[in-house]
Amino acid sequence: MRNPQLNANGELTHLLTLEGLPAEVIRRILDTAVPFTSIGERDVKKVPLLRGRSVFNLFFENSTRTRTTFEIAAKRLSADVINLNIGASSTTKGETLLDTVDNLVAMNADMFVVRHSQSGAPHLIAAHLNRTGRTHVHVVNAGDGRHAHPTQGLLDLFTIRHYKKDFTGLTVAIVGDILHSRVARSLIHGLTTMGTPEVRVVGPQTLLPTAVESLGVRVCHDLRAGLVGCDVVVMLRLQNERMKGALLPSAGEFFKHYGLTPEKLALAKPDAIVMHPGPMNRGVEIDSAVADGDHAVILPQVTFGIAVRMAVMSMVAGN
Amino acid sequence: MNGFNGNADGLRGAQREAVAGLPDAGTALAELIERMKGAVAFDAKFVGIYSGGAWLAERLAEAIPGNHPVGYIDASFYRDDYARKGLKPEVHATRLPFEIEGATIVLVDDVLYTGRSVRAAINELFDYGRPASIELAVLVDRGGRELPIEATYVGARLVVARELSVVLSRAADGTLALATETSSEPRHA
Numbered sequence: 001m002r003n004p005q006l007n008a009n010g011e012l013t014h015l016l017t018l019e020g021l022p023a024e025v026i027r028r029i030l031d032t033a034v035p036f037t038s039i040g041e042r043d044v045k046k047v048p049l050l051r052g053r054s055v056f057n058l059f060f061e062n063s064t065r066t067r068t069t070f071e072i073a074a075k076r077l078s079a080d081v082i083n084l085n086i087g088a089s090s091t092t093k094g095e096t097l098l099d100t101v102d103n104l105v106a107m108n109a110d111m112f113v114v115r116h117s118q119s120g121a122p123h124l125i126a127a128h129l130n131r132t133g134r135t136h137v138h139v140v141n142a143g144d145g146r147h148a149h150p151t152q153g154l155l156d157l158f159t160i161r162h163y164k165k166d167f168t169g170l171t172v173a174i175v176g177d178i179l180h181s182r183v184a185r186s187l188i189h190g191l192t193t194m195g196t197p198e199v200r201v202v203g204p205q206t207l208l209p210t211a212v213e214s215l216g217v218r219v220c221h222d223l224r225a226g227l228v229g230c231d232v233v234v235m236l237r238l239q240n241e242r243m244k245g246a247l248l249p250s251a252g253e254f255f256k257h258y259g260l261t262p263e264k265l266a267l268a269k270p271d272a273i274v275m276h277p278g279p280m281n282r283g284v285e286i287d288s289a290v291a292d293g294d295h296a297v298i299l300p301q302v303t304f305g306i307a308v309r310m311a312v313m314s315m316v317a318g319n
Numbered sequence: 320m321n322g323f324n325g326n327a328d329g330l331r332g333a334q335r336e337a338v339a340g341l342p343d344a345g346t347a348l349a350e351l352i353e354r355m356k357g358a359v360a361f362d363a364k365f366v367g368i369y370s371g372g373a374w375l376a377e378r379l380a381e382a383i384p385g386n387h388p389v390g391y392i393d394a395s396f397y398r399d400d401y402a403r404k405g406l407k408p409e410v411h412a413t414r415l416p417f418e419i420e421g422a423t424i425v426l427v428d429d430v431l432y433t434g435r436s437v438r439a440a441i442n443e444l445f446d447y448g449r450p451a452s453i454e455l456a457v458l459v460d461r462g463g464r465e466l467p468i469e470a471t472y473v474g475a476r477l478v479v480a481r482e483l484s485v486v487l488s489r490a491a492d493g494t495l496a497l498a499t500e501t502s503s504e505p506r507h508a
Contacts, residue, residue: 011405028408035393035412044446047396049406314396318405 004126007135011319014126014139015312017148018189026193029311030158036307039076049314050079053110057083058100059142060116065278066142066152069302070113073309079111097121098128105129111138111317119145138316140309146182151312152277153186155305157194159297160232162304163273167194173226173268174217175202176236176258176285179209179247183277184236192216202226203258206247223258230268233295234275235260235286251284261287265295273297342475344487344495347458348375351474352382355456358472360423361385363454368440369393369411371429371487374495375458379427390415392426394439413443420448425471429487431457434468459497461485 003020007013012025039045055074059067067083074081086100095103101112114122122141129137143149157167164170172191178184178201191199192215201212202220213219220226227233238254248254265274274286274295282288290296365387367376373391380387393411426440437455444450454471461479479485484502489495 032406032410035396035410038412038414039396042447046446048442049396049401314406318401 004123004130007319009319012312012315013135013319014122014141015150015316016123016126016139016141018150018153018186018193019148021150021189021193023193023195026154026157026190029154029308029315030161032315033154033158033304033307033311036076036310037304039310040303040306046076046078048078050074050077050110050317053079053317054108055079055081055111055113055313056104056109057081057142058086058104058112058114059084060086060114060121061143063115063143065302066115069305070140070142070151070309073306073313074111074113076306077310077314079313082109097124101125101128105134105137109137111140111313113140113142114144115142116144119147121145140312140316143182146180146185148186149182150186151305151309152183153190154312155301155308156183156187156234156275156277157190158304158308159275159301160191160273162300163297164231167191167196170196170231171198171200171229172196172232172234173200173202173220173230174234174236175223175226175260177207177238178203178212178236179207180239181236184234185215187234188215188217200226200230204248204254223260223264224267227264227267230272232273232275233260233265233268234277235280237277237279238281238284251281255284259283259285259287260290262289262293265290265293275301278302340477341485341497341499342459342477344458344497347474347497348378348495351375351456351458351472352379354472354474355379355383355425359383359385359387359425359454362387363423363425364388364390364417365425365427366390366392366415366440366444368426368428368436371458371489372427374487374489375429375456376427378495379425379456387425388417390417392440392443394436394443397439397442399435399439415444415447418448419444419450422448422450424450424453426453426455427457428455429458430485431455431460431468431470431473432463432485434464434466437468438466458487459485 005014005016039047057067057070071081121144122139126139141148141150174184188199199217200220201217202223272295274290276298280286280291282291365376365380367373376389380389391414393413395407395410456472457470458474460470460473460476483499486498486500487495
């Protein structure tokens with residue numbers, strides 16, 4: 001079966017996951033994002049690429065940052081943006097996901113940016129649109145369940161490439177709650193596709209998915225060992241709202257073992273960068289001295305995220 | 320379309336006969352420099368359209384007396400064929416290291432054909448500010464305009480069959496060369 005994200009010419013028409021996305025497509029997205037970074041610095045922070053197109057932000061799960069950056073990205077491309085915070089209310093009226101989508105297509109939607117707590121929801125919508133011949137309508141996954149968050153993965157790759165130029169000599173550690181993290185999954189797929197020789201995942205056994213090694217990563221349960229010689233350290237948010245049962249003794253205990261402090265960061269390379277997808281829990285996974293320190297590139301990640309989302313939207317909408 | 324001999328009054332471009340076959344790029348550049356000398360404002364800022372126009376803008380800035388800072392523009396985000404062709408694979412970052420507001424600008428491109436790239440570049444310039452004036456310098460004018468756009472300074476005029484595209488290339492030693500390519504109307508032209 002054809003990759004549902006690509007059209008018959010192998011061009012990106014939906015963005016659902018970084019898994020299985022060819023390296024040249026990822027590289028092209030990153031390259032296209034570069035000229036978009038300067039648009040935010042101009043007097044007129046807009047280009048007319050998506051003028052007259054309607055982008056529907058379809059968020060079935062709460063999000064402020066991701067929704068806002070998608071909204072800014074779409075507006076800087078001159079699209080009309082409609083935000084639908086559906087939450088739980090749509091299901092209470094009994095409408096199915098695909099009926100909701102069909103109704104919005106009937107309102108001439110050109111693109112859906114979808115966040116859903118169920119893994120696979122954006123894929124379901126894209127497959128439905130493809131199957132019913134509405135290939136002019138595009139889907140961008142803004143995070144589905146524990147599955148994927150491809151634009152976050154891409155902005156992480158963009159940030160790493162911006163500071164480190166190339167992936168082929170890098171050691172990257174992804175630290176913390178890997179189990180609940182779609183950010184980690186997308187980044188791991190992206191890093192391995194781009195030829196990163198060493199990707200480590202660091203966390204307690206209870207917060208690592210079983211058989212995570214099968215993704216091509218090295219597992220460390222000790223943060224100090226995991227940080228030695230790293231070029232890039234990616235700290236993940238401890239997702240308390242997703243924790244069921246006793247995965248952790250306490251947040252304080254977690255910080256003691258897996259919180260990034262200046263002293264532990266010193267084990268990484270002197271020019272290591274520290275990333276975090278946000279929102280940060282200071283004093284839980286990251287010490288304020290690190291979050292506000294010279295190694296942190298957490299705020300540039302946010303700025304780059306807009307350019308990367310502009311690149312993705314302008315590429316899928318043109319294909 | 321009457322781009323070959325029907326230039327509006329006041330344009331300083333040459334009223335030459337179009338030549339069949341390709342001119343030498345170096346000769347055309349020398350001719351373009353000749354036409355611009357003394358005509359271009361002393362403080363005009365040169366903005367090259369990627370890629371060919373960018374190389375030319377650098378050459379012109381060296382050769383033409385005055386103080387001519389160079390900027391670069393890639394108007395891919397302003398093109399009118401996005402809906403048909405999508406975004407082209409390689410987009411360069413526009414870099415304009417000077418104020419556009421109130422500036423005298425000379426846009427520089429290698430080949431003037433339909434006029435659509437120039438239209439896109441002018442639109443992008445205005446998102447940086449309101450220039451005092453914009454002139455257009457091109458190495459070759461091959462006619463075929465689809466918009467009411469004419470060059471102020473022209474290095475050479477030529478006639479080429481519609482199915483051919485005229486391409487400027489730059490060798491490692493900086494030598495410029497013109498060639499024709501059969502354009503199969505690629506999706507990302």
